[in-house]
Amino acid sequence: MALKSTQDRFGTVAITIHWLAAALIVALLISGFRVSGAADPAAKAAFLRFHAVMGIAILALTLGRIAWWWFADRKPLPVAGQPPLLRRAASAVHLVFYILIVGLAASGIGMMILSGAGPIVFGGASGALPDFWTVPPRIPHGIGVRVLIALLILHVAGALYHHFIRGDRLLARMGVGR
Numbered sequence: 001m002a003l004k005s006t007q008d009r010f011g012t013v014a015i016t017i018h019w020l021a022a023a024l025i026v027a028l029l030i031s032g033f034r035v036s037g038a039a040d041p042a043a044k045a046a047f048l049r050f051h052a053v054m055g056i057a058i059l060a061l062t063l064g065r066i067a068w069w070w071f072a073d074r075k076p077l078p079v080a081g082q083p084p085l086l087r088r089a090a091s092a093v094h095l096v097f098y099i100l101i102v103g104l105a106a107s108g109i110g111m112m113i114l115s116g117a118g119p120i121v122f123g124g125a126s127g128a129l130p131d132f133w134t135v136p137p138r139i140p141h142g143i144g145v146r147v148l149i150a151l152l153i154l155h156v157a158g159a160l161y162h163h164f165i166r167g168d169r170l171l172a173r174m175g176v177g178r
């Protein structure tokens, strides 16, 4: 399979990044809610260590992904027969994913810096974690997460609708099936 995308399917690089990013997002959503829901300070710090490392990883992957599309590859043409409004909605959702991921990573890093949690989470310093609600980036982080979940439901529902109801094998463009 070609590294770069063709007019009718994504290339190996885009497919690998897409599914790696999807796995990271799932890990981030689960670990993020474990952080905010944990009562035990040691468990909270451990979940946050994992969460922050995964968050930095998705930021790096997403910046790499943007660079890949910008400099090296072109997206396939839209699937045939798709109404223009739906096509624009799908592209808008894809763009907002990028903005949300970068914004969530930035607000996450902002929370770590402003709250002073870094040395407890990564430096082995003792003490309980601060209350993250006292730092401003906690609000956009919480809102961004909920918008991301809503868009993910739309995105996955759209992909499944195309593949199984319209029968246009959209998932195959993203490397699932032939």
Ligand code: HEM
Binding pocket: 014, 018, 021, 022, 023, 025, 026, 078, 079, 094, 095, 097, 098, 152, 155, 156, 159, 160, 170, 171, 172, 173, 174
């Ligand atoms: C979990 C996080 C996910 C994110 C952040 C995400 C994001 C994206 C983005 C940004 C694109 C546009 C291509 C690109 O820019 O590389 C895309 C395309 C696509 N995604 Fe996802 N996706 C996710 C999960 C999924 C899942 C679970 C499915 C399948 C059920 C899926 C199916 C697809 C398909 C089929 C395309 C290609 C659409 C086309 O041919 O135009 N995605 N996704």
Ligand code: HEM
Binding pocket: 025, 028, 029, 030, 031, 032, 033, 035, 036, 037, 048, 051, 052, 053, 054, 055, 056, 058, 100, 101, 102, 104, 105, 106, 107, 108, 109, 111, 112, 132, 133, 141, 142, 145, 148
């Ligand atoms: C795309 C990237 C990210 C996603 C999807 C994500 C997801 C989440 C989720 C689901 C929560 C729980 C929200 C709630 O209960 O309202 C959360 C909280 C949090 N996240 Fe993230 N996060 C990301 C990046 C980061 C990064 C990079 C860091 C730090 C470097 C970070 C630090 C935190 C902190 C400190 C909390 C607050 C926990 C609390 O209130 O106890 N996040 N995140």
